[in-house]
Amino acid sequence: MTALSTTSGVKRGTIPVFATATAITVSNIYFTQPLLEWIAQGLGVSSAAAGIVATAGQIGYALGIVVIVPLADRARLRRISSVLLAITALALLAGALAPSIAVLSTATFVLSVTTVLPQLIMPTVSSMAARGEAGRALGAVGTGLTLGALLSRTVSGALAEATGTWRAGYFAAAAATALLLLVLPRYMPEQSPHGGQDRIGYPKLLASLPRLIVGHASLRLSTVLGATGFAAFSAFWATLAFHLSQKPIELGPAAAGLFGLGSVPGALAARYSGRLTDRYGPDTVNTVGLASAGIAFVVFLFAGDSVVGLVIGCNLLGYGTTSAQIANQTRIFTGPAALRARLNTVYIFALFASGAIGSSIGLALLQAHGWTATACEGMAFLAVGALSLTVHSVRQRRTSGVQNSVETGPRVAVGRPVGKGG
Template sequence: MPNARRGTIPVFATATAVTVSNIYFTQPLLEQIARSFHISAAAAGLVATAGQIGYALGIVAIVPLADGAKLRRLSAVLLAVTALALVAGAFAPSIALLSMAALVLSATTVLPQVIMPTAVSMAAKGQAGRVLGAVGTALTMGALVSRSVSGVLAQATGTWRSGFLLAAVATAAMLLILPRYMPAGTGRKAETLSYPRLLGSLPGLFRRYAPLRLSAALGGLVFAAFSGFWATLAFHLTQAPIGLGSAVVGLFGIAAIPGALAARYSGRMADGWGPTAVNAVSLVSVALALAMFLIAGDSLVALLIGCNLLGYGTTSGQIANQVRIFTAGPEVRARLNTLYMFSVFAGGAIGTAVASALFASWGWAGVVGSGFGFLGLAVVILAVHTRKTRGNEMRQPAVAGQPAPVLEDRAVR
């Protein structure tokens, strides 16, 4: 990264992992939370759902500022508010107040979506995929490892509240490090836009950029399947015939690390082969994971393998989707990422809610069935896009000596 101080990418990756973990560390704790407040599994699932809804709202209200705000100040404020909300969650006396704390802390822990367009803007030309591969892998790692740490900590301490306190400490620690590595501002013309104008431009950008619409649809549907699985896994593993404790449930996050690490190379694949090819690989990987969950859902080995396939497919798809949108509109990267990530986490919230409801009625088969439903829609959308793109390429042959146009990365103006 020629425009950054040494160590920027490791710091960005660490900050991404720490902050994104604030959304997911509660998932292995849901069974303990349900027992603590004497509520049903579906009611406890409101904590995870509130977290994803809050994250989506924060993306819409806060991430556009990365196209115009002072990035150092923005990152410091977000980290401070998130740490305070985590402390509030640790001492919440009811499920309603805990869900409210989850909503607030998730709305302000959107730094990963500020960091990503910032990192791409600081990267050398043609290296966007590699940079996103590193930061995007850290995002998935944070989501996975946080589940493991919180599960083990809850088992050791006997309370789910310890996970909130640890997350508050980790978030506060990043407050001392990250702002020093962020650029003072974006350095782009968008800095002159007022906040209302930044927000007001969002609907028009969604209409204007076809690559954004494609990435948003694929990202939201795949993440719905991903979120539904992780939101209900703790209940599946703690019930008969498996019957594991929360510490062992949390270890599934660590076991899924190889899949997340493998996805790092998807950035290079996207740079070389294009995002559509990586999207196809992503969907195949998710399909294989769901098939294993359906056929051998009570086998720990099958679940572990499926976790890695699901993590690889989800992370690879997200990297491909973001390469597509950041290439389509460099001057509005943060706002394109706002719309994309809002779609992704709205999909995650829907997936969590649907899977939780189906698990209560139909058990594990209902969760897997919902995953296949979301995946099927994604396959249809990618197939239609691929067919249209090939048709356009056939009607617009390349000029001699020049490559054919990459229509999937072209903005519809």
């Protein structure tokens, strides 16, 4: 395996450090999900009240995407990463020591706002990669992102089981984030790789976000593809634990975390989608990702009552979703370098919003019509994405054909009249 090339001045080992950092920080968003029942029991509140913790995390993360990620276009990345990690570590420690659900929810909200570091790293690593290697770099870091999201539930659940308390997950996350604070800033560039735009005021950075959707066709396509794919992905994971607890499977709530562990092979395989993107382009990898996710939901539809079928589907869905994310971000990062953090802000916010929508619809459908309806929901979201990619491909071929026609022009004999008997 050849080493991934970076631009000059980038410290050796930066890509592996970035991949590890994304895995650790993104886990802060997800590790609380299997702990909610323990939290309810430990703090003496209802399950519904404990659910406020998860809601606070979702709201905080959405806010952090909008108000913090655009700052990466103003350089000062080393300073930003240090501040975010310090606040996150302190908020995690406060959560571990929280005496009430109100304090815990507040701490979770704060740490979710500041744990958006992966979305600062993505545009940074794209700019650091050598020409033609952006897909590979994003693939490496994106794999860390997916593994952190998948394994965090498993690890936090195992820690709670081993220690008998939900607080162990918060303590472990605080320690990991504190260690990262000692390492990551050394690898982050002092200035943004594309030079930054310090003269742009913060209000103008935020005000520019809506205009990006209008002005960048690549962002619009990636956003639609990413949003529909992530909505399907979220619908599955939001309903899996409930499906597993019902007949004929009847497994406990901890089983959902183990499915995250079982999905690791698919996530690891998706790393090579970065190379495929560099070689064949994002559209091709999006097609492969949609096909893989689509097959996954067919498996869920017809073999959803089988643990083996669900594991196979999990890997296909994980591979397809991660591959599509790599392709989508590679596409949007071909835009102007000085806009990459803001382009990523729009894209990730759309993913987050669509994930919430997909989860809500999935839970409602599961309760009203069962697992089959949830599987069909995922297929419907993916169908919208496939239609968008098809329309894009047709337009692209037509544009290419018109350009070729203009460049070559009609082939007419010169100096010879064209008419009857010609």
